[in-house]
Amino acid sequence: MNIAIAGSGAMGCRFGWRLYQSGHDVLLIDSWKDHVKAIQANGLEVKTENGSSISKIPASFPSDSKGTAELLIVFTKAMQTQSMVESCLHLIGDKTWVLTLQNGLGNIEIIERYVPKHRILAGVTTFATELLAPGKIQALGSGDTEIMRVEGEISEEVEEIARMMDAAGLRTVISPSALISIWNKVAFNCVLNPLCTLMNNTVGAVGSYSGIMDLAGRIIDEIILVAKAENIQLHRETIIAMIEKQFDPKMASHHLASMLQDMQSGRKTEIEYLNGAIVKKGEQYGIPVPNNEFIYHLILMMEETRKHRLGHH
Numbered sequence: 001m002n003i004a005i006a007g008s009g010a011m012g013c014r015f016g017w018r019l020y021q022s023g024h025d026v027l028l029i030d031s032w033k034d035h036v037k038a039i040q041a042n043g044l045e046v047k048t049e050n051g052s053s054i055s056k057i058p059a060s061f062p063s064d065s066k067g068t069a070e071l072l073i074v075f076t077k078a079m080q081t082q083s084m085v086e087s088c089l090h091l092i093g094d095k096t097w098v099l100t101l102q103n104g105l106g107n108i109e110i111i112e113r114y115v116p117k118h119r120i121l122a123g124v125t126t127f128a129t130e131l132l133a134p135g136k137i138q139a140l141g142s143g144d145t146e147i148m149r150v151e152g153e154i155s156e157e158v159e160e161i162a163r164m165m166d167a168a169g170l171r172t173v174i175s176p177s178a179l180i181s182i183w184n185k186v187a188f189n190c191v192l193n194p195l196c197t198l199m200n201n202t203v204g205a206v207g208s209y210s211g212i213m214d215l216a217g218r219i220i221d222e223i224i225l226v227a228k229a230e231n232i233q234l235h236r237e238t239i240i241a242m243i244e245k246q247f248d249p250k251m252a253s254h255h256l257a258s259m260l261q262d263m264q265s266g267r268k269t270e271i272e273y274l275n276g277a278i279v280k281k282g283e284q285y286g287i288p289v290p291n292n293e294f295i296y297h298l299i300l301m302m303e304e305t306r307k308h309r310l311g312h313h
């Protein structure tokens, strides 16, 4: 299959690498000059628990990319989805499937402005990856991937894409509840990411706070009400179980949440597409979401004022 990865950072490279290894025609597309140049010159270096390997995967800037992709996987951060899709329109034809596995709410709606809804696939993945340096990623453990057609109906072609991704080791299934999984992951991320960022601490340390599940429950209850207004029925127990698992003190996780890493590196966070999206939808449906609103403002305030923080060099 002819596959374009639109946004080849940590996750785009991980998925692109697996698909390339599986024999597909993959193009890694990104606008980060040092990264693209490093892959073009030396190949993509992937570190796993079994060592390091180099794959000579083609890489290019959006403007240099050519042809029509059969599958285009959008893997930018949510705030970059629009500019990425706009810069890849020349790769999208009538027969192109566009898949998003990004975190947050709103990616599907942005893609829908440019791509007919019946060609859009969406889902979630629990694979995790770190970008170590230009042209170099660390593949962290394994994961699972769920996809579905945004319009719901499953076709032979969609089954073929899921089979192809699964055969590449991306452990992919078609799931009619992938939209619910997207919301579950949003609820999970609305708790874990901003709290770890605000506390400037590891997942394990934040999870050791005695009142953590009470606080998590308040944030989640608001999200469940907003989801219900969109006809999405979430199960509180499922989300709580996901959070408890991450915060389990026995796991003593030293993991740094991605939002904290973005904050520390001076990048914008995905807050607008997490708690920020809940605030907007809450306003739209007249549902008060004070816990999410407060967290949203604190993260925005941190982003805007981080340069002037005491002790900041």
Ligand code: NAD
Pocket: 006, 007, 008, 009, 010, 011, 012, 029, 030, 031, 032, 035, 062, 075, 076, 077, 078, 080, 083, 084, 087, 101, 102, 103, 104, 125, 126, 127, 128, 129, 130, 131, 258, 270
């Ligand atoms: P990332 O920042 O490492 O990668 C995004 C890449 O997109 C960057 O290399 C950036 O240069 C590129 N980009 C952005 N705008 C562009 C544009 N207009 N044109 C060309 N290139 C552009 O992000 P990531 O960690 O790979 O995450 C991608 C998405 O997947 C996010 O929604 C994230 O929340 C989600 N996710 C990440 C992980 C993880 O472990 N990293 C796991 C699951 C889901």
